[in-house]
Amino acid sequence: MPQDLSITASLANVDKHMGKIRALDGLSLDLRAGEVIALLGPNGAGKTTAVGVLTGRLIPDSGAASLFGLDPRHFAARQRMGVMLQSAGLPDVLTVRELVALQSGYYRDARPVPETLALAGLTDLAKRRAGELSGGQSRRLQFALAICGRPDLLVLDEPTTGLDAPARRALWASVRQATDGGAAVLLTTHYLEEADALADRIAVIDRGRNVADGPPDAIRARAAATAIRCRADIAQEALARLAAVRSVEREGAYWRVLSADAPATLRALLAAAPDLADLRVEPASLEDALAAVLMPQHKDAA
Numbered sequence: 001m002p003q004d005l006s007i008t009a010s011l012a013n014v015d016k017h018m019g020k021i022r023a024l025d026g027l028s029l030d031l032r033a034g035e036v037i038a039l040l041g042p043n044g045a046g047k048t049t050a051v052g053v054l055t056g057r058l059i060p061d062s063g064a065a066s067l068f069g070l071d072p073r074h075f076a077a078r079q080r081m082g083v084m085l086q087s088a089g090l091p092d093v094l095t096v097r098e099l100v101a102l103q104s105g106y107y108r109d110a111r112p113v114p115e116t117l118a119l120a121g122l123t124d125l126a127k128r129r130a131g132e133l134s135g136g137q138s139r140r141l142q143f144a145l146a147i148c149g150r151p152d153l154l155v156l157d158e159p160t161t162g163l164d165a166p167a168r169r170a171l172w173a174s175v176r177q178a179t180d181g182g183a184a185v186l187l188t189t190h191y192l193e194e195a196d197a198l199a200d201r202i203a204v205i206d207r208g209r210n211v212a213d214g215p216p217d218a219i220r221a222r223a224a225a226t227a228i229r230c231r232a233d234i235a236q237e238a239l240a241r242l243a244a245v246r247s248v249e250r251e252g253a254y255w256r257v258l259s260a261d262a263p264a265t266l267r268a269l270l271a272a273a274p275d276l277a278d279l280r281v282e283p284a285s286l287e288d289a290l291a292a293v294l295m296p297q298h299k300d301a302a
Contacts, residue, residue, distance in 0.1 A: 006032045008153050008184040009054055014063035016049055023049035025208035036175065036185040038199035040290060046208035047188045051157055055083055082151030084142050086158045092131025096122050099130060100144050107149030119174045120144035121167060135162040143171060154178055154185045160194060172198055192286045204293050212293045223284035223292045226262040229254050232273035242268040258288060
């Protein structure tokens, strides 16, 4: 069978125990050139372990991990990868420019240092010592160190934690530039709007297993529901009893109702709440979809 040359990295039926915990349970995952894949799941789902196996920091107990057709621990494979982990120690006394220049020296075709600094939003901080950076600035420096070698695979583990909105959008733009150049990007994030904005594909894992994999629209469709947002003088219990209602949440002055049959719920809502105002009907969110995907898994385990 011919090899899919667009696949830059893969996990194939990988099992991995961390002590007595089975962190990965037959997990399979492919990363393709020019694609951002967001790896989502609850805390303890196995995301960090999956990243560790893909990057060669962890060895699978069984199954196989491949990076550019090689063992992820192989030097030639690691040369083509850039990694930004959730936390990393940086030498406090070196400046931002010195650290980027030092990291760039490990790569044959590194970006020019000024280009890397600009992509990470660090040009004005080039002379500042790493120990003097704020948390958000340190994250931008870690991003610069990950992209300086023009990686064919970019692994971003919670990359925008601590960043303000403009810095987050700038990082998104840099990630898109990397994929436009043909790189594969693996993103883990707790910010679902970030996954929605960036990902070409979303893989949802739970208890070390892949429970959903597809484009964001396909994942959202798994919710099989519509969100209704409105203001009304009605009790939450009464809303929950309306036709086809799956869930009810309070969002400030508004109710957010998730419905399996929007027309039926709306008819019932109009009859039950004559003072209904500011009505908005919209597709279910990615968060709704994740809840729908993960709920059967947790019911089965109960």
